[in-house]
Amino acid sequence: MNKAFAEIDPVYFEYAQKYLGRFMPITREELIDLLQYCEIRKFDKRVIIVREGEIDNYLNLVVKGLVRKYLPVKKGEVTLQLATEGHVVQSEISYLTKTPSMVILETLEPTILVSLTHDKMEEALDKFPKGERLGRLILAGMFIKKDDNRYNRLLKSTRERFFEYMEHHPHMLQRVPQKYLASYLQIKPETFSRLKALFAKKKK
Amino acid sequence: MLEPVRQFINQHIELTNEEFQTLASKFHPVSFAKKTKVVNIGEVATNIYFVLKGITRRYFYRGRQEVITHLVRENGIMGSVISFLTGEPSRYILETIEPVSALAISKKDLEELFLSDKKWEKFGRKIITSFFLQIEYHNMDVIRYSTKERFVNFMKQNPDLVLRVPQKYLASYLEIQPETFSRLKHLMVKEK
Numbered sequence: 541m542n543k544a545f546a547e548i549d550p551v552y553f554e555y556a557q558k559y560l561g562r563f564m565p566i567t568r569e570e571l572i573d574l575l576q577y578c579e580i581r582k583f584d585k586r587v588i589i590v591r592e593g594e595i596d597n598y599l600n601l602v603v604k605g606l607v608r609k610y611l612p613v614k615k616g617e618v619t620l621q622l623a624t625e626g627h628v629v630q631s632e633i634s635y636l637t638k639t640p641s642m643v644i645l646e647t648l649e650p651t652i653l654v655s656l657t658h659d660k661m662e663e664a665l666d667k668f669p670k671g672e673r674l675g676r677l678i679l680a681g682m683f684i685k686k687d688d689n690r691y692n693r694l695l696k697s698t699r700e701r702f703f704e705y706m707e708h709h710p711h712m713l714q715r716v717p718q719k720y721l722a723s724y725l726q727i728k729p730e731t732f733s734r735l736k737a738l739f740a741k742k743k744k
Numbered sequence: 745m746l747e748p749v750r751q752f753i754n755q756h757i758e759l760t761n762e763e764f765q766t767l768a769s770k771f772h773p774v775s776f777a778k779k780t781k782v783v784n785i786g787e788v789a790t791n792i793y794f795v796l797k798g799i800t801r802r803y804f805y806r807g808r809q810e811v812i813t814h815l816v817r818e819n820g821i822m823g824s825v826i827s828f829l830t831g832e833p834s835r836y837i838l839e840t841i842e843p844v845s846a847l848a849i850s851k852k853d854l855e856e857l858f859l860s861d862k863k864w865e866k867f868g869r870k871i872i873t874s875f876f877l878q879i880e881y882h883n884m885d886v887i888r889y890s891t892k893e894r895f896v897n898f899m900k901q902n903p904d905l906v907l908r909v910p911q912k913y914l915a916s917y918l919e920i921q922p923e924t925f926s927r928l929k930h931l932m933v934k935e936k
Binding site for chain 2: 611613618620632633636637642665671672673675676679680682683684686687688689690691694695
């Protein structure tokens, strides 16, 4: 085993195994092989990881902390993703097409990422026996998720989206400023407060 | 008949003549009359199609309202792609707007190809990446641009679709109210 990775927190392994295991069964040995291509990156809270206009060279798995992805618009910004432990976050278009990023990635908490550069990804997919299959299945997974998000955005009411999100992510209210959650759910701050009160009532 | 598909593939990955022939041997030519439901809600999509001629839309129902999420014309890939990839029942209807002729490839044949050589897996990844980018650009546009900007950009980039696709479908695809769409269209004609 590579020495550097022997010292890695087993929790990181677990997150990586869980993430990749969604696409295909993966052994501990295979995972150790794959992790050789990755870097561990640590950030304080409120650090910009990717700037607007910068090319994002990393695919990141959050193993500790929280990353917010947002898009600057004429009047302020729109939160696109709030990635916690076990989730992948990056400026996808920038990474996949090697063009300047439209979005900004910023940590909201002290954060640790397991990161893979574009070149290392291609190298790993090429060298690893099931790599290309894994690569295809990961992309398919990303695509399915985007389609799902769009479908839900178009199908469901604000209220339905709010309630579903709160059911599935009850801890996020403690971790994320309300304005970001409201922006992420595309709900006006006033509506968010009202729905939150309604949700608390329903819980009782 | 195969030249357009060859060109399409070249945008994503380089194939030798032999490799292309292997792929081409899996295609079945198909045609559909206009307003044919190629895939219905609840069906599992077992084929995807490269469109040679014609145009299709993909949509779902919000209550009784049709919500159009895709319009595909010549040299594009049509299908209920999520159902095709996951093997789960389709949430969408894939329906032709004009008569369509296309080249179909089945999930079974494509899976066989993937297993035969990792080069095909990479090919699959590149095509899926293009699907991913398409939806992500659309998502970004909806947030970044005003209704008017989206309308103008779309009209500039797709002048042919305006002539071929009913206005209500275009409005739905662009996530614009039909009345707003009409108003913007009049405005655009005037400005010209």
